[in-house]
Amino acid sequence: MTDEQVWLPPRARIFVAGHSGLVGSAVTRRLTADGHEVITRGRGELDLRDAARTGRFLADVRPDAVVLAAAKVGGIMANSTFPVPFIEDNLRIQLSVIAGSYAAGVGRLLFLGSSCIYPKLAAQPIREEALLTGPLEPTNEAYALAKIAGIVQIQSYRRQYGASYISAMPTNLYGPGDNFDLQTSHVLPALIRRFHEAKHDGAAEVTLWGSGTPRREFLHVDDLAAACVLLLRNYDGDAPVNVGCGEDLTIRELAETVRAVVGYGGRIAWDTSRPDGTPRKLLDISRLTALGWKPAVALREGIAAVYADWQARPAPK
Ligand SMILES: NC(=O)C1=CN([C@@H]2O[C@H](COP(=O)(O)OP(=O)(O)OC[C@H]3O[C@@H](n4cnc5c(N)ncnc54)[C@H](OP(=O)(O)O)[C@@H]3O)[C@@H](O)[C@H]2O)C=CC1
Numbered sequence: 088m089t090d091e092q093v094w095l096p097p098r099a100r101i102f103v104a105g106h107s108g109l110v111g112s113a114v115t116r117r118l119t120a121d122g123h124e125v126i127t128r129g130r131g132e133l134d135l136r137d138a139a140r141t142g143r144f145l146a147d148v149r150p151d152a153v154v155l156a157a158a159k160v161g162g163i164m165a166n167s168t169f170p171v172p173f174i175e176d177n178l179r180i181q182l183s184v185i186a187g188s189y190a191a192g193v194g195r196l197l198f199l200g201s202s203c204i205y206p207k208l209a210a211q212p213i214r215e216e217a218l219l220t221g222p223l224e225p226t227n228e229a230y231a232l233a234k235i236a237g238i239v240q241i242q243s244y245r246r247q248y249g250a251s252y253i254s255a256m257p258t259n260l261y262g263p264g265d266n267f268d269l270q271t272s273h274v275l276p277a278l279i280r281r282f283h284e285a286k287h288d289g290a291a292e293v294t295l296w297g298s299g300t301p302r303r304e305f306l307h308v309d310d311l312a313a314a315c316v317l318l319l320r321n322y323d324g325d326a327p328v329n330v331g332c333g334e335d336l337t338i339r340e341l342a343e344t345v346r347a348v349v350g351y352g353g354r355i356a357w358d359t360s361r362p363d364g365t366p367r368k369l370l371d372i373s374r375l376t377a378l379g380w381k382p383a384v385a386l387r388e389g390i391a392a393v394y395a396d397w398q399a400r401p402a403p404k
C-alpha cells in the first residue's frame with residue numbers, strides 16, 4: 088500500500104457504536120492494540136435509535152471515524168419470530184449514526200451489514216454485484232432490508248457529498264462474548280451450549296434445528312476486526328466489501344465438529360419443523376483478499392477457544 092491509500096490517520100479517535108457486542112468488542116480490541124483512541128457509549132447512556140441525542144453526541148465528540156457495529160442482531164428463530172425490531176431498530180440506528188456522523192463532520196465511517204443481504208438463490212460464491220438481483224430469504228427479510236437500506240444510505244452520502252463512508256458485509260461470525268441464549272443466538276454458540284449441557288446431563292441425544300443440510304461459512308470475529316481496520320485504512324469504494332473465510336460446511340458437519348470439541352458422545356437428531364433458512368451463502372472474498380487480508384483462525388481451534396471462553400464466564404449458564 089502507498090501512503091496515498093491510507094484513509095485512517097495514526098492514533099485516530101474512533102467511535103465504535105455497539106462496542107459491547109461480539110463485533111464491536113473485537114473491533115475495539117484491535118483498534119486499541121493498533122494505538123487508536125476508541126470512544127464508547129453504553130446503550131443506557133445513549134440509545135442510538137434516538138437521532139437527536141445521537142446527533143448531539145457526535146457533534147460534541149467529533150470523532151475522526153465511526154465504526155457502526157450497533158444493531159439488532161439474532162439467529163434464525165429471533166429473526167423469523169419477531170422481525171419488527173430487526174427492521175425498525177436497525178433502520179433507526181443507521182439513520183441516527185450515519186446522518187449524525189455526516190452532520191458532525193466525521194470524515195470516515197464503516198457500516199457493517201451482513202451476508203443475508205444477498206438473494207436467497209444467488210450464484211455461489213456470492214459476489215458483491217449480486218445485491219438486489221433476486222428475492223431474499225424470508226426468515227430474515229426484515230433484517231436484510233434494513234441492512235440493504237444502510238448500504239444505499241452509505242452510497243448516497245458518497246455520491247451526493249463525497250463522504251468517505253464504506254460498507255462491509257460479514258459472513259456468519261463467532262467469537263468470545265457471543266450470545267448463548269438458545270432462543271436468540273446464532274447456530275454456533277447454540278451448538279456449544281446444547282452439547283455442553285447434554286454432556287453434563289448425560290443425555291443420549293441432542294436435537295438441532297432444521298435438516299442439517301444448509302451450508303454456512305464461519306469467520307472468527309478477530310479476523311473480521313482485522314478486515315475492518317484494513318478497510319478503514321485502505322478502502323474507499325462505493326461497493327460493499329464481503330468478509331468471509333472462503334470456505335463453508337454443512338450445519339451437520341459443523342455439529343460434528345462442535346460435538347467433538349465439547350466431547351459429547353451422544354446422538355444428534357434433527358427437528359425439521361424448524362426452519363433451515365437460506366440453503367447456502369458462501370461469499371466471494373476476492374475484493375478483500377486483493378487488499379492483502381486473509382483469515383488467521385482455523386474453525387476447530389476457534390470453536391475450542393470460544394468454548395473455553397464461555398465456560399470461564401462468571402454468569403450462570
Ligand atoms: N454476529 C454475526 O454472526 C454477524 C453480525 N453482523 C453484523 O455485525 C454487527 C454487530 O453484530 P454483533 O456484534 O454480532 O451483535 P451483538 O448483538 O453482539 O451487539 C450489538 C451491539 O449493538 C448495541 N445496540 C443494539 N441496539 C442498540 C441501541 N438501540 N442503542 C445503542 N446500542 C445498541 C448492543 O448494545 P447492548 O450490549 O447494550 O445490547 C451491542 O453493543 C451488526 O451490524 C450485525 O448485523 C454481520 C454478519 C454476521
Ligand SMILES: C[C@H]1O[C@H](OP(=O)(O)OP(=O)(O)OC[C@H]2O[C@@H](n3cnc4c(=O)[nH]c(N)nc43)[C@H](O)[C@@H]2O)[C@@H](O)[C@@H](O)C1=O
Binds near residue numbers: 202231275296364365
Ligand atoms: C448471521 C446470520 O444469521 C441468521 O441466519 P442463519 O445463518 O440462518 O442463522 P443461524 O445461525 O441462526 O442458523 C444457521 C443454521 O443453523 C441451523 N440450526 C440448527 N440448530 C440450531 C440452533 O440450535 N440454533 C440456531 N440459531 N440455528 C440452528 C438453523 O436451522 C440454520 O439452518 C440470520 O438471522 C441473518 O440475519 C444473519 O445475518
